[in-house]
Amino acid sequence: MTEGSCMARHPGSAQSHHYRLEPTIDLCSMDMTVLERQRTRLKWLKPQDFGGSASTNLFPTGSQADKHQESSTALIEMLSRADGRDGGWPDLTAGYLAQGGGFEPLPEPARLGFGTGGSAAANNSEMEAACRGLGQAAISRSSSCPADIDGQEEDEKGRVAASLKGSFKKRKAEKAQGHASEASSPKGMVTEEMKDKRIKGERDGDGDEEVSKQRRNDNNNTSEMSVETTKDSSKASEVQKPDYIHVRARRGQATDSHSLAERVRREKISERMKYLQDLVPGCNKITGKAGMLDEIINYVQSLQQQVEFLSMKLAAVNPRLDFNIDNFFTKEIFSPCNSSMVSPELASASYLHFNTAQPAAMQPVTPCCGLDVPISTTEALRRTTSGPVTIPDPFIEPGFQGNGSLPTWDADLQALYNMGFLQGRPAAFPSPPFPGTQEANNLKMEM
């Protein structure tokens, strides 16, 4: 079994050649994209139990960060095993990884808990959350024995690998779930800082000469290259955190780091393109990147033109820019003539701010306009509102909640509305009969 074979190895340089992890999953033979493979691996390895860290303790552990050392050594081992081609690299990468990074976003408790050997599950979940919360993808081209990975190791490796990625100039945002990526630059920078801090922290507990060698290499940034080369190659599959992508070279494809990285980048872009295909209507048949980009450009341009046109329409409809929304919504929301346009948010807004305490205002409106107002709904609304409702100033306030409490009207405004509604209401909108009240309405109009 892979686990056993993996665990038995030491990170010694001489034995690095044997660190070929056999393909544990049949993904290697399938012609899937890298991202798909990674996700499958993730799914496969998710229920993996946390355990076995002790057996993978390859380096003499320092006093502090004992567990960290364990998992990092496990990671190192995995990484070194992953590298089947270059015997010299594993040590470098191992040591580099041992010192490897923390993430700024990694919550303090998680790290401390990790170092003090807190509950594995808690650490695991915390670190998972931290790693995921990074949003910053690190493409780890490393691979490791899947069975070896206990949750903590995964997290550690993810963190380390992600920090490594952060140190790379190219930052790849991987979205395992397809979310939009967060801003990568601040996190990347923070990652580097954190990595340096951790390196300093690790130095105390690190007595292995390999590690020291790697530290030196780390300073020279050659470890970057070494880590990159570990990515190359290997047919080993690996389940990792969703933060970074494991790349495996397919048969007959170039396996150097550049092409791997490019392949990952291309696949990310194509995945984004697919998402955009869903967004932009009528793109199902278009397969090329150029065609898709063309459609996207046309769509964005058309949307922007629509906004211009609608703003012109709104300007034409409203000579005064006085959007007396309350009045509109009272009628419009319940009018079937606008049923296609009744949006849930408008309805809820009007529901919230609708002055249902004014039945008199409603009635002249509906019959006069011949609207098929469902009186029952207005009745229901009236019944549900309990007292006077205030103006939708709360709506304007930032603390506005969508479906929260019903606002209450001021008595004055109620009177104003009554006046406005019952007297000369048709004339109210084009030219307000009561400029004063109109101003007041405008002031309090919003939702």
Added chain:
Amino acid sequence: MQETPKSFRHEFLRQLLLGLKHSSSRAQEMSLLERKKAIKLAADTALAMASDGSHWSRALISNLSKLDGSQSLIKTMMGDEAFQKIKKPINGASAFCRKLGARRVLKGYTMRMREKKRVPPCVSAQALAKKLVKRRTEKLKCLIPGGEFMDRYSLLVEASDYILSLKAQVDVMQRLANVLACKDIQLNECV
């Protein structure tokens, strides 16, 4: 396909109405075009504020604030502190962006000069495809606010986000316009 959450539309509408309320005080003396510009400004600012947190929204607000007569509205909608933050130049970033932009312009210029010289009669399909994609990417960069300095992947991410928000904006404004138009019709009917 409504993919934007209701809260986003709520927020957008709220901000839009806030902005319109601000402009309505001067509405009487404005011409149609001026009103339209004010409405569009309020709509774009509301859009950027509703989708706070993405690159393009910040770029959009900074672009809008450079327009004439927009600062008071933006200040009202955003609040003074946020507005001051935008106005304050980020010391490193602006210089860096300018340098980057200048570098890119120069690079594009020199590349184009070079390309014109050595255009082979038979262009490989790959090169042609790359050129097409590159041209379109640049065009997309102009369309998406703040897209000039992004790499291709982030550009696509921002584009998808921007498209979603634009769709929601168009939708809300359309409903608003319909509501107003219907109301007008009803008023005319009643009269």
